[in-house]
Amino acid sequence: MAAIVAFLIVGVRSGPLRWTELLSSSTWDPTRGQFGASAMIFGTAAVAVMAVAIAAPLGWAAAIAIADLAPSRWRRTLRAGSEMLAVVPSIVYGLIGIAFVRPFVARFADVPGGDSLVAAALVLAVMVLPTVIAVSTDALAGVPNTIREAASACGLTRTEVIRSAVLPLARRGMGASLLLGLARALGETIAVFLVVGRADGRFPASPGDLLTRLVRPGQTLTTKLNGPESVLAGTSGAHWAALCALGLLLLGSVGALTLVGQRRSRPRVGSPDKAADGRSLARDRSLRWPGIGRVRRDRLTRAVLVGALGITLLLVAAIVMVVVVRGAAALHPSFWWSTSVGGSGGGIRNQVAGTAVLVVVAGVLAAPVGLGLGLVMSEYGGPALARWLRSATLILGGVPSILLGLWGYWLFNIQLGWGRSWLTGSILLALVALPPVAITVASAVAALPAERREAAHACGLRRDQMVRSVLVPQALPGLLTGTLLGLARAAGETAPLLFTAAVFSGAPALPSGIRDAPVSALSTHIFTLAQDSADPAAARTAWGAALALVVVAAVLVVAAVTARRRMERNLR
Amino acid sequence: MTAVRVRDLVVSSGERRLAGPVTFELPAGTTLGLRGPSGAGKSTILRSLVGLLPHPLSASGEITVLGVNVLGVNVGGVNVGGVNVGASRVDLPALRARAALVGQTPVVFPASIRANAVFGVRHVHRASRAALRDRARAALSEAGLWDEVADRLDSPADQLSIGQRQRLCLARALALEPSLLLLDEPTSALDAVATAAVEAAVAGLRGRRTVLVVSHDQAQLDRMCDHVVSIGIDGPG
Numbered sequence: 161m162a163a164i165v166a167f168l169i170v171g172v173r174s175g176p177l178r179w180t181e182l183l184s185s186s187t188w189d190p191t192r193g194q195f196g197a198s199a200m201i202f203g204t205a206a207v208a209v210m211a212v213a214i215a216a217p218l219g220w221a222a223a224i225a226i227a228d229l230a231p232s233r234w235r236r237t238l239r240a241g242s243e244m245l246a247v248v249p250s251i252v253y254g255l256i257g258i259a260f261v262r263p264f265v266a267r268f269a270d271v272p273g274g275d276s277l278v279a280a281a282l283v284l285a286v287m288v289l290p291t292v293i294a295v296s297t298d299a300l301a302g303v304p305n306t307i308r309e310a311a312s313a314c315g316l317t318r319t320e321v322i323r324s325a326v327l328p329l330a331r332r333g334m335g336a337s338l339l340l341g342l343a344r345a346l347g348e349t350i351a352v353f354l355v356v357g358r359a360d361g362r363f364p365a366s367p368g369d370l371l372t373r374l375v376r377p378g379q380t381l382t383t384k385l386n387g388p389e390s391v392l393a394g395t396s397g398a399h400w401a402a403l404c405a406l407g408l409l410l411l412g413s414v415g416a417l418t419l420v421g422q423r424r425s426r427p428r429v430g431s432p433d434k435a436a437d438g439r440s441l442a443r444d445r446s447l448r449w450p451g452i453g454r455v456r457r458d459r460l461t462r463a464v465l466v467g468a469l470g471i472t473l474l475l476v477a478a479i480v481m482v483v484v485v486r487g488a489a490a491l492h493p494s495f496w497w498s499t500s501v502g503g504s505g506g507g508i509r510n511q512v513a514g515t516a517v518l519v520v521v522a523g524v525l526a527a528p529v530g531l532g533l534g535l536v537m538s539e540y541g542g543p544a545l546a547r548w549l550r551s552a553t554l555i556l557g558g559v560p561s562i563l564l565g566l567w568g569y570w571l572f573n574i575q576l577g578w579g580r581s582w583l584t585g586s587i588l589l590a591l592v593a594l595p596p597v598a599i600t601v602a603s604a605v606a607a608l609p610a611e612r613r614e615a616a617h618a619c620g621l622r623r624d625q626m627v628r629s630v631l632v633p634q635a636l637p638g639l640l641t642g643t644l645l646g647l648a649r650a651a652g653e654t655a656p657l658l659f660t661a662a663v664f665s666g667a668p669a670l671p672s673g674i675r676d677a678p679v680s681a682l683s684t685h686i687f688t689l690a691q692d693s694a695d696p697a698a699a700r701t702a703w704g705a706a707l708a709l710v711v712v713a714a715v716l717v718v719a720a721v722t723a724r725r726r727m728e729r730n731l732r
Numbered sequence: 733m734t735a736v737r738v739r740d741l742v743v744s745s746g747e748r749r750l751a752g753p754v755t756f757e758l759p760a761g762t763t764l765g766l767r768g769p770s771g772a773g774k775s776t777i778l779r780s781l782v783g784l785l786p787h788p789l790s791a792s793g794e795i796t797v798l799g800v801n802v803l804g805v806n807v808g809g810v811n812v813g814g815v816n817v818g819a820s821r822v823d824l825p826a827l828r829a830r831a832a833l834v835g836q837t838p839v840v841f842p843a844s845i846r847a848n849a850v851f852g853v854r855h856v857h858r859a860s861r862a863a864l865r866d867r868a869r870a871a872l873s874e875a876g877l878w879d880e881v882a883d884r885l886d887s888p889a890d891q892l893s894i895g896q897r898q899r900l901c902l903a904r905a906l907a908l909e910p911s912l913l914l915l916d917e918p919t920s921a922l923d924a925v926a927t928a929a930v931e932a933a934v935a936g937l938r939g940r941r942t943v944l945v946v947s948h949d950q951a952q953l954d955r956m957c958d959h960v961v962s963i964g965i966d967g968p969g
Contacts, residue, residue: 309784310839314852314904315829324855328842454855455823 161552164559167567168411171404174396182405186363190389195402198363201409203378207277207352208345210374211284212292216338218285219292221468223334226293227300228308228322229465238469239297240721244476246290247713248483249652251683252706254354255690256482257283259699262355269375275357277378283351286475288341293472295340295425299333300326317458319465332424339421340558347414347560349382349655350683354690358383381410382655385562391659395574407563418558419551487707489700496708500665500680504689504698508705513669514679515712517582518661519651522589527643530594531635534601539631550602557595564588565656573660580678582671585661592653593646600642601635608634637727644720648713654683664688682709733760734796735912735942736781741793743776743785751776753793756961760911763934763943765953768963774946775836775916777963781944782831782914783824798911800827829856831912832905837921838897845892846885848900853907871907875899876933895926899933913937915945919952931956 177195185196226238261282262274269278303326311325327334357377364370385407393399489495490508498507537549565588572584608631616626662684671677682705689702735758742752751773758764768774780791783802795802800822829852840848849868853859859867868885872878877899881892889900898918905913915934919927934956937943947953953960 306835306837306839307841310835310901311841311851312784312825313782313828313833313835315825315827315832315856315908316852317825317855320825320855324851325841454825458825 161556161559163571164563164567165408165411167570168404168408168563171395171570172401172408174404175398175401177398177401177405179405182402186360188360190393190399193398195398197381197384197402197406197409199361200379200381200384200406202363202373203277203356203361204346204380204382204410206370206374206378207280207284207356207380208342210278210281211288211345212338212342214281214285215288215292215341218468218471219289219337219341220296220334221465222289222472223293223296223300223337224322225465225469227297228326229318229462230469238473239294241476242293242469242472243290245286245472245479246294247648247710247717248479249654249683249709249713250287250348250351251652251654251686251690252483252710253283253287253351255686255702255706256479257351257355258690259486260482265375271375271377273357275355275377277356277374277376280352280356280378280380283355284345284348286479287348287351288345289472289475291341291344292337295337295421296330296334299330299337299425302333303329317454319458319461320454336421336423336425339417340425343414343417343421343558346410346417347382347558347562349386349560349562350687352380353383353386354687356380356383358387360384381406382560382562385410385566386655386658390566390569395570403566407566410560411563414558414560415555418555422551422554483703483707483710486699486703487705487710489704490707490711495704499669500685500701504692504695504701506701508682508685508701508708510667510669510680511682511685511705512708514582514662514667514671515651515682515709517670517679518585518589518657518681519647519712521583521586522593522650523643523647525586525590526593526597526646527639529590530597530642530646531601531632531639533594533598534605534635534638535627535631537598538602538605539627550599553595553598556591557599560655561588561592561653562655564591565659568656569659578674579676580659580661580663581674582661582677582679583674585657585679585681588656588660589647589650589653592650592656593643596646596649597639597642600638600645604635604638605631637724640727641720641724644716644723648716648720651712651716652683652709654687657681657684658687682712734758735760735798736764736944737794737796738777738781739794741777741780741791741795743773743780743789743791745789750789751963754963758912758942758944760942761939762958763938763941763945763956765957765960766944766946766963767950767953767960768948770948772963774948774963778833778914778916778944778946782828782833783822784828784833797827797831802827829908830910831914832908832910833914833916834898834901834905834918836917838894838901840889840892840897840900843889844886845881845889845900848889849903849907851904853909856908867907868903871903872900874906874933874936875903876929876936877903893926895922895929898922898926898930902930902933911942913941913943915943917947918945919947919949 182195182197184198185194186199187194187196222242226235230238257279261279264274265271265276265279266274269276307325307329308321311321316324356379358379359377360379361373361376364373385403390403393403495507496512497509499509500506533549533553537546541549568584568588572578572581578584612630613626616630621629661678662681663678664685667678667680671679686702686705686709689698692698737757739755740753743750754777766774766777776785776789779785781795781797781802785791791803802822841851846868849871850864853867854864869878872881877896880896892900918934919930922930931952934943934945938956945953945956
C-alpha cells in the first residue's frame with residue numbers, strides 16, 4: 161500500500177508538474193508539454209455518478225426485497241444470485257458493453273459507434289449493482305427482528321414497517337453501499353476503456369454542453385492511465401509526472417471513499433442515530449400519498465421492490481445466457497487444446513496455461529502472506545496497529561487495479577529490469593487476492609470463543625504454540641475460502657497484466673526463467689481481440705475466451721463456497 | 733361481547749408441539765391473566781392471536797380475536813364485532829392496530845419520545861399534527877409516563893430508563909386506542925421499582941380496557957386481573 165503511494169509520489173516529483181494547470185485546463189498535449197486533465201476528471205466523475213445514480217435505487221430496492229420481503233429460506237439463494245454479477249470479470253462486461261450497450265446508445269442518442277460516457281456509465285451501473293446489494297442486504301439483516309416485530313404489533317403494514325422502523329436503522333449501512341459503489345465505479349478500468357471512446361474531449365462549457373458531453377466519447381482517469389501513454393512516457397519527466405499525479409488523484413478519492421464506506425458499513429453500537437430527533441415525525445408525514453388506501457399502497461410498494469429484484473435477476477440470467485450463447489466456440493474441446501493462430505484464429509491453449517500459472521503462483525504467494533497479515537491484525541498487533549492494518553488492507557482492496565499495474569511496471573519491468581515477466585503478474589494478482597484473504601482470516605480468528613483461547617493458555621501453551629494449535633486451525637477455512645475468492649477475482653483482472661506480464665502472441669505456453677518471460681493470459685487476450693470487434697473471427701474467439709474465463713472464475717467461487725460449507729461442518 | 737375466543741389452540745414447529753392445546757375466552761371490558769411456568773408457551777399463544785409467530789411456527793385450532801378469524805379458516809362460529817372475514821385472507825395489520833401487543837423487552841425506535849408514542853397511530857389513522865400531539869399526551873398519561881417526560885418529548889427515546897421504555901411501549905399501544913391490549917410478560921425484564929410503575933399503569937386500565945396479560949407470577953396477575961387462566965405444558969390446567 162505504502163509502496164504504491166510512494167511510487168506515485170516519486171513519479172510526481174520526477175518531473176515538473178503544474179497542479180493548477182492539471183486541475184483547471186482541459187488541454188492534454190504531451191508533445192507541447194501541456195497537461196490539463198479537467199476533462200478527464202469530469203469524465204470520471206460523470207461516469208461514476210451516473211452509474212451509481214442508476215445502481216443505487218435499483219440495488220437498494222432489490223436488497224430490501226431480499227432481506228425483508230423474500231421468504232427467509234430463499235434469502236441466501238437470492239443473494240448468491242445477485243452476487244453472480246460480481247463474479248463476471250470486468251473484461252467480460254467490456255465485451256457486453258461493446259456488443260449491446262454501444263449499439264443501444266448509438267441508436268438512442270445518435271452517437272456514431274455509441275462510444276460515450278453514457279455507455280460507460282450503463283456498463284458500470286451493472287458492475288456496481290452487486291456491491292450496493294451486498295452491503296445494503298448486510299445492513300438490513302443487521303436490524304434486529306424485535307424492531308420489526310414491535311412495529312408490526314402496532315398494526316403497520318409490511319412496507320410501513322420497512323420504511324418507519326427498519327430503514328432508519330439501516331440507513332447508515334445503505335449509505336455506505338453508495339460510497340463503496342462509487343469507489344468501485346471510480347476505479348474500474350477495463351470495461352470503461354472498451355466503451356468510453358477515449359477521446360480527451362473538453363470540460364463542459366455550459367450546463368447544456370454538459371448533456372452533450374455525456375453522449376460523446378470521453379476519457380476517465382483510469383482509461384488514460386491504461387492507454388499507451390503510460391508506456392510511452394518513460395519513467396520520469398513532465399509527462400510521467402502528470403500521469404502519476406492522475407494516479408494520485410484517483411488513489412486519493414477511491415481510498416477515501418473506501419475507508420469512509422467501510423467504516424460506515426459496520427454498525428455503530430450504543431450511540432443514537434441521526435434519526436433520533438423529533439423531525440423524523442414531521443418528515444414521515446409529508447411522505448404520505450393522498451388518496452390511496454394503506455393496503456393498496458403496501459401492495460404497490462412491494463410490487464416495485466420485488467420488481468427491482470426481478471430486474472437484477474433478469475440481468476444475471478441475461479448475462480449468463482449471452483456469455484454462453486456467444487461463447488459457444490468454447491464448448492468445443494479443441495478450442496481449449498489448440499494454440500491460437502494469427503490475429504484471431506485458433507484456440508486458447510496458451511492463454512489458459514498462462515492464466516493458470518499466474519493464478520496458481522498468485523495463490524501460493526497470497527495465502528501465506530494473507531494468513532500472516534490476518535494473524536498480525538487479529539492477534540499480534542495492538543488495537544491501534546490492528547485498526548491501521550485493517551484500514552490499509554481495505555484500501556488495498558479498493559485500489560484501482562490499473563494503479564497496481566503501473567506500479568508493477570515501474571518497479572519490476574523498469575527498475576529491476578525484469579521486462580515483461582509472469583512473476584510480476586503473479587505478484588500483482590497476489591496483491592489483488594490479498595485483502596479478502598487477510599480479512600477473512602482476521603474475522604475467523606476474531607470469531608474464536610475467548611474460552612478456547614483461555615483453555616489453551618491454561619494448558620500451559622506459549623503464545624506461538626497457541627497460535628499454531630488453536631488460531632491457525634480456526635483460520636484455515638477462512639484462509640481457503642478467502643484465497644479462492646480472491647483468486648476468482650484475480651483471474652479476471654486485466655489491467656495489472658497489460659504492461660507487466662502478458663503479451664498477445666509469441667509467448668510459450670509455460671514461461672522459463674523470470675527476466676523477459678511473458679505469458680499469454682485469457683483476460684488480456686480478450687482485451688486485445690475486443691478492440692478488433694469488427695472482425696467476426698476475433699469476436700468469436702473473444703467470446704469463447706470470455707466463457708472460458710467466466711468458467712474459471714465460477715469454478716473458483718463454487719470451490720470456495722463448497723470448501724467453506726464442508727469445513728464449517730467439520731469444525732462443529 | 734367476547735373479545736377473544738380460543739378453542740383447542742395448538743402451536744407447533746413442524747411435528748413438535750410447542751404450546752397448547754388451550755381454550756379460553758376473554759369477555760370485553762375485563763382483564764384476563766394467562767399464567768404458566770416458563771416454557772409453557774404463553775408468549776407463543778399470545779403472539780399467535782395477532783399472527784406474529786416466528787417463521788417456522790404454525791398454529792392450529794380456532795382463534796377469534798375481535799370477531800376476526802385469525803387462522804383464516806371459516807369455522808362458521810359467531811364472529812363478534814361484526815367483521816366477516818370467513819375464508820378470505822385476514823388483514824393482519826388492521827387487526828394488530830385494534831389488538832395491540834406489548835412485548836416482553838421494551839423495543840423503542842431510534843426517534844424521539846413523542847414519535848415513539850405515535851409510531852403506530854400516525855400510520856393507522858389520518859390525523860393532523862395537533863391531533864397526534866393530543867393523542868401522544870393522552871397515551872403517555874394513561875401509561876403513567878407523562879409527568880416524567882412532559883418536558884423532553886423531543887429527546888431521543890433511548891435515553892429513557894428501561895422501566896420508562898416499557899411504559900413508552902405501553903403508551904405506543906394505547907395511542908392506537910385498541911379494543912384489546914395484549915401484554916406479554918410486561919415486567920419480566922424490569923427491576924422492582926420499574927415493575928411497580930408498570931403494574932400500576934396496567935392496573936389503572938382495569939375496567940376501562942380489555943386486556944390479556946401473560947405472566948408466570950401468580951401474585952402479580954392477582955393484583956392486575958379479573959380472572960386468571962393457567963396453562964400447563966400438557967394443556968389447560
